[in-house]
Amino acid sequence: MSSALSMAHDYFFAFAELEYNEVTQRVEATVMVTTHDLEKMFEMNENQIIRIDAQQKDSATTKLVNNYILEHFQLKTAQQTYQFQLIGFETALNGITNFYYESDPIELISPFSIQFDILMDQYPQQQNKITLIYRDKSYTNDFLSNQRTATIKLD
DSSP, rough: OOOOOOOOSEEEEEEEEEETTTTTTEEEEEEEEEHHHHHHHHHHOOOOOOOGGGOOOSSHHHHHHHHHHHHHHEEEOOOOOOOOOOOOEOOOOEEEEEEEEEOOOOOOSSSSSEEEEETTTTTTTTEEEEEEETTEEEEEEEEEEBBBEEOOOOO
C-alpha cells in the first residue's frame, strides 16, 4: 500500500515580454500568468469564482482581470504613465494565459520605471520577470515581493 501527498506548488511566476515598435510608437506587451493562480487569487481575495479560459474579450470577467493586471503592470516616466489597452488573450493547454497589450502612441523616454507585481499580494513567493526589446537590445529585470519596481535606462 502506498500513499501520495498532493501539494500545491511552492513557486509562482509571471512573465512579460515588451517591445517598442518605433514605426507605430507603441509598446507591445505580452503578460503571461499561470491561469489557475490568477483564478485562485480572485477566489481568495474577491470571493469570485472566475474561469479565464471560458470568457469572451468583452465579458465582465475579462474587464475585471484586465483592470487587475493594469494595476500591477505599469510603465512610467517622470512625466506620465503609459496607457495600455488589452488587444486579446489566449489560454494555452499548459495552463498559461497570455494577455496581449498595446500602449497608446508615445515616445519611449529613458529612464523609465516598470512595476510588475502581479500576484505578489496573494503569493509572497511570487517571482516575476520582464524582458524589453528595444533597438535590437534586450533588457531584463526580475521582480520579487520586496522589489516590485525597476528602473530601466536605455543605451
